[in-house]
Amino acid sequence: MNTRWKPNVTVAAVIERDGRYMLIEEHTPEGLRLNNPAGHLDPGESPEQGAAREALEETAHAFTPTALVGIYMSRFQREATGEDVTYLRFAYAGELGAEEPGRALDTGIVRTLWMTPDEIRASVDRHRSPLVLQCMEDHLAGQRRPMNTVITDATVFKR
Template sequence: MTEADSSSNDVWRPHVTVACVVADGDRYLMVEEEVNGQVAYNQPAGHLDDCESLLQAAVRETREETGWTVALTHLIGIHQWRSKEHGDVVLRFSFAAKPLSHDPQQPLDTGIRRALWLTRGEIAGLGDHLRSPMVLMSIDDWLAGQRLPLSLVANLMPGGGQP
């Protein structure tokens, strides 16, 4: 492959996203959002921005979507899935985080209706209203004890350190 070929715009790229499983006892921080005119439920999650580390993105998305400041504790897993919403592949890095503080006055991201705390049973009961199967998979992985060190997620870009 030549240099011109490698910089072509037709190179396939997945959507790189982050999500946080934030537990408080037996409840998990969730967002209720509107997606294509439908109500959906997800963990605080979103896309990785340019020049941002995965860790920074996870903390930022949680704050923007819920008003909660969190501290990441572990990488839970990396999940790959083809979205039914847009048909593209999503590569999701799911992190465990502990809640630190909440700013109830912070405006939430566009499309987010509210943040709420639900049990695993309540989340499972949402069925088709879950944004993706990765929502419950991340919680179940966390409940099963899957906790990987954050040091596995390296960032070599300037300014791309810890959140």
């Protein structure tokens, strides 16, 4: 049987303020892990809309993407089950907006925290993915691509 391989498309917000990066701490099957505010792209949304939605759901802050940091692929193999998953991540830099008072964080999210680049580098064993560090390093290096690098055709938004 010939099965078509499909990566899991995810979106992430790379949020920096005053030399610190906002990460989330979340429960995963592998334990408590650190990640960028990130998650799966939903049907009917563009990658930048997905990044804004995920940031809001996981941090209770509005997020406006202003630049594409990069498009990344990574592979994850869960030891306990043998699950083999490839992720295709669109990571966006942007502006962090106001917090929505009283908004609950997504299920599994413990808290948000602000970390320096050195703290993030020192905590690599707690990262949910190698892309947490890679996105930060690319952001620090000034990697920014125009928002129109990724084009979302109008057909995506049709119901």
